[in-house]
Amino acid sequence: MRHLIDPLDFTKEETEQLLKTAEDIRLNPEKYNNKCAHKKIATLFYEPSTRTRLSFESAMINLGGSVIGFSSADSSSAAKGESIADTIRVISIFADIAAIRHPKEGAPMRASMFSTIPVINAGDGGHQHPTQTLADLATIRRRKGSLENLKIGFCGDLKFGRTVHSLIKNISRWSGISFVFISPKELRVPSYIINEMPNNTPYTETTDLEEALPEIDILYMTRVQRERFFNEEDYVRLKDSYILTEKKMELAKKDMAVLHPLPRVNEIALGVDKDKRAAYFEQVENGLYVRMALILKLLNID
Ligand code: CP
Numbered sequence: 001m002r003h004l005i006d007p008l009d010f011t012k013e014e015t016e017q018l019l020k021t022a023e024d025i026r027l028n029p030e031k032y033n034n035k036c037a038h039k040k041i042a043t044l045f046y047e048p049s050t051r052t053r054l055s056f057e058s059a060m061i062n063l064g065g066s067v068i069g070f071s072s073a074d075s076s077s078a079a080k081g082e083s084i085a086d087t088i089r090v091i092s093i094f095a096d097i098a099a100i101r102h103p104k105e106g107a108p109m110r111a112s113m114f115s116t117i118p119v120i121n122a123g124d125g126g127h128q129h130p131t132q133t134l135a136d137l138a139t140i141r142r143r144k145g146s147l148e149n150l151k152i153g154f155c156g157d158l159k160f161g162r163t164v165h166s167l168i169k170n171i172s173r174w175s176g177i178s179f180v181f182i183s184p185k186e187l188r189v190p191s192y193i194i195n196e197m198p199n200n201t202p203y204t205e206t207t208d209l210e211e212a213l214p215e216i217d218i219l220y221m222t223r224v225q226r227e228r229f230f231n232e233e234d235y236v237r238l239k240d241s242y243i244l245t246e247k248k249m250e251l252a253k254k255d256m257a258v259l260h261p262l263p264r265v266n267e268i269a270l271g272v273d274k275d276k277r278a279a280y281f282e283q284v285e286n287g288l289y290v291r292m293a294l295i296l297k298l299l300n301i302d
Contacts, residue, residue, distance in 0.1 A: 002298055003112040003119045007170040008198075015170070015246075017137050021293035022286065029062065032292060035301050036065035042095035043069035044087065045122070046078060051262060051284055052122050055098045059291040062091065063248045082231060085114040090160075092116040097298055099131075100124075103227075117185075118298035123302070126160035126228050131294065132261050133166040135287035139279050140218055142286070146168050149176030155242050156182075156222035156267055160191040163261040164222055172201040179203040180212045184241045187224070190257040209242050213251040218272050219244070220262040230301040239266070246271045252254050259283055 003009065010018065013260040014258055025032050041060040045053050049071070057067045070076040078087065078229040084102070088111040098115065100108040101122040106120035152171065154164050158181055168189070171177055177272050181189050181203060188205065195202075206212055213219070221244055229235040244258065249272060260268060272278055296302075 022289035036063035039065040134290035138286035153216035160228035
């Protein structure tokens with residue numbers, strides 16, 4: 001039995017295969033209508049979500065299966081003090097596969113140790129979000145035709161941004177990748193993420209988005225996450241550090257792609273949405289196909 005907890009849990013080759021299946025699902029959805037008949041996914045969300053939870057649920061429904069779960073800790077027995085270990089033991093009786101989002105780093109990993117069904121990390125605190133990464137990789141590949149030879153700029157909250165951490169870790173495995181990290185000094189990429197990058201991927205750090213924009217192939221914007229700050233004053237000071245506008249987009253390459261895991265607050269002006277380089281709603285669509293492919297893979301269904 002396999003789980004997806006860390007972005008490197010699948011090899012590069014397995015990831016390529018999963019993206020290929022996701023592309024086939026996109027092109028031939030009817031082939032997959034019944035693949036998960038009589039299967040159930042449990043979505044155990046201890047933290048808010050729109051895209052991830054609903055795309056896992058849509059993914060299972062599209063595959064002919066069904067869904068159980070909860071969308072907040074308050075509506076589960078976690079509110080009465082139940083541990084994640086006991087919860088997953090119980091859920092293993094009811095469901096065939098589980099997707100878990102939790103504010104504590106490592107909670108899905110702990111659940112996987114007690115589970116008898118595959119566990120998917122749907123985001124753990126400021127740590128990792130490997131299925132968002134699959135959506136990001138699918139989007140980059142569709143936009144650029146390849147995952148190689150790209151300069152990727154990450155902008156915003158690179159300290160707490162779990163989607164950033166997971167994408168850095170995963171895409172570093174392709175050749176010719178380099179990074180530009182654009183953030184306020186307080187929100188720089190943690191050194192443990194830099195140290196974990198395979199292949200000594202080249203990177204630079206800057207605080208200046210406009211200076212970095214002309215050289216970037218993919219711009220990955222992120223939200224400054226209020227929920228991760230201990231201090232409201234720091235959040236207010238940093239939240240509008242970077243706002244991507246139509247004017248700033250004039251500095252960028254004509255074929256750059258703008259990604260954002262969403263939700264957005266203020267960091268991409270609404271006017272940018274009509275720019276053909278805006279790819280963030282495509283990411284959501286690709287998230288559905290990669291999650292369908294992931295469910296099939298973890299349930300060993302061809
Ligand atoms: N990208 C993402 O994780 O969105 P949600 O928080 O809405 O699931």
